[in-house]
Amino acid sequence: MNSNNKVLSRKKITFVFFILIFLMFLIPIKNVIAQNDYPTDDQVNVIAKELYCPVCENIPLDVCPTQACAQWRALIKEKLIAGWSKDEIKQYFVDQYGDRVLAQPPARGLNWLVYILPPVVFVGGIVVVYLNLKKIKKSPEKILQDSTINNEKYLHEMEEALNDLNKKEDLT
């Protein structure tokens, strides 16, 4: 009985030992997975590139050299580690600092003007150009030009004809 118990406890110890060994292997494996999931600078910059520094004027977050921006890039990294998506992170910055952190204004309210006005003005320009081009007609100048071309051709023919005539006269 004792020997049986001893065998059983030895088996238990061996089992626990193997479990521990297995867990020991698991720990580094878990760490490796975590490292692989740890966002790279490039992954951070993909998002940072689409955000503008709330402090400095007109400088994207990925290249802004200020300490504040370095901290915001670190914040993006933290959010990525926490599993946030790109849109969630961008929205977080918008909520914190306003629409100005976005590379272009969101298309709503007055901001529609940004997107509508240039095409409207450009179409207006096209109409003006069209109206000018519509006036195109075969004007006297065009006829003059055509006649100039014909005249040149005519003069050339005349010169050739005169040369021929001179040659004939020389022969006679």
Place this chain on the structure above:
Amino acid sequence: MLPNLGYGSLVITLIVSIYAIVSAVIGERKNLYKYVESARLALLLTFPLLTLTVISIVILLVNQNYEVQYVFNVTSSTMPTYLKVTALWGGQSGSLVFWAWLMAAFGSAVTLRKWDRDHDLLPWVIIVSSVTLAFFLIMIIAFENPFIRFWTLPSGGELVAMFAPAGSQLIHPFDGRGLNPLLRHPGMVIHPPMLYLGFVSFVIPYAFGMAALITGRSDDRWIRLTRRWTLVAWMFLSIGLILGSRWAYDVLGWGGYWAWDPVENAAFMPWLSGTAFLHSVMIQEKRGLFKRWNMILVIFTYSLVIFGTFLTRSGVLSSVHAFAQSAIGPMFFIYIGVSFIISLAFLIKRWDDLRSEGVMTSLLSRESLFLINNLLFIGILVVVFWGTVYPLISELFTGQKVTVGPPFYNSTTGPLFAGLLLLMGIAPLSAWGHSTWKTLGKALWIPATGSLTLLVVLFISGIRSIGALIGLTVASLAAFVTIYEFWRGMKARHNRSGENYLVALWKLTARNRRRYGGYVIHLSVVFMAIGIIGIELFQTETQGRIAPGESLSLAGYTVTFKNLAEFDVADGRNVARAVLSISKDGKDLGELYPRRDFYYDSQQPMTIPGVRSTIEDDLYVILVNWEQISSRGATFKVFHNPLINWLWYGGILLVIGSFIAAWPDPEKEIELAPSRIMKKETGRLVSKP
């Protein structure tokens, strides 16, 4: 002594320029030549007077007279002398003085020309130039005086004032704050003067345009008189923009050259309207069309020049409220509004007189294509203007600040620029007056075949970006057409007179500098387009933290971190400098030294990239961060910028082309328009019968 001399000279210049305005108005109104001549001499005098002011500031800067607030703000004892001199345009007050000085120089230069046949224009040219000059002088004297000094009051308080308050003593600070580190780059030494030269030169065509409008001259004389001014102004503005881009690339440390920043846009907008104007005036010269449009363009360009200066000098860009609080912002705003309205009023008054002398006769004629060219330039201008001012409008009406950044500009202007490149490939082959599909197709098929072949080659080589394929195809069309035009001309001369091809090329260009100079500029634009397409569509980047001996790889390059050192240098910087070895496909390419400079005087850092440049690409490395104590690792950002150097080569070619186009021709007799002339003998302005 010197501050008083410089300030006194400023005040006298203002008085003289106001006198020039009054005298010119009296001379014009009363038809008295002596008053106009007196006004001319007065405008001429403004240049030496303002030169005295400029010399005073420069001496104060070089001698480190820190009791002068401007000197204190923009220089420090560690700055080299050449930077102390260029600090003249390194701050608000100095740059306005520099602007005014250039205006006086150009105004004076204009008065020195022969006016025998254009005396009716002279009073108005003087008035417009002097009004512009006087406005800037008022801004300087009233709000941005560069000579104000620090004083200690008897009560112990401190004050900044031009003249000594009773019982006060001058304060002599030990050292100055120093110039903004970003402005200590050699590019910055040349960039602002070029930009200002461009800005100020555009005042002259405007002055002549207004003179023609006011005097009722509807001919193209004012355009012919200012053609070279316009071209020179355009060239300086172009050089300024290119140098600014190069400076941004070298100093701002973000791997790009153009960020559509409002300050950049401020200089770009007059360039756009000026370029449209340069093309449009040719239509008036050749065909007598678009007289009104040319007036509108020159008015726009002048207004945008002042608007650009307003944007950069008023503080409006940081906040609408900063503009309202700034001293000169509202004044600039009023001046732009008033000058624009007055100009438009004169234009409306003369609207009927500026009727076109002919009509367009063909959809494919040169003038029709130039009209479309103008539409595209103005389209880009509208986009840039709106993108620049919208954040201010948003802040004003909603209190919400927004950013209008590169994605907006790139998507809206990209197709318009592609359209311009296409026109650049077609228009040179179309004729003035009349072109048909047949004649154009006959001239175009050889270059077009070359471009389509290139398109196929690019596609086979693996390029799939639609933007790149379209952009490079239309750019190549413009290049092939330009080269084809040179070749046709050379061949014609060679066949006719037996000249060898090089002599034929030289004489061809010399005989028609404007045309062939323009073609060289077209080629330069193609070069720049290639560079822009390369960096905008094919730029790649990576960033990583590496220890000594470790590497980052990008686009076939391997960047290996060797070491990093931190040290102080004599000019007041702390430098953190990394040494990187570069290799490509196993071949050693040498070392790069990206660094971060920290300026003690201004407490500002500056990121200087390490760049390896070839005609093919740039490898551009920035030192982002490092461990200051152990230097065991550092973070680098590596950019691969394909074809970027074509942008700079294009810039050099543009200058060459502009010189060719602007080089003076032998004096030619120009037909006089029927108009009023000045008779010196009688001293009265009379009208030609």
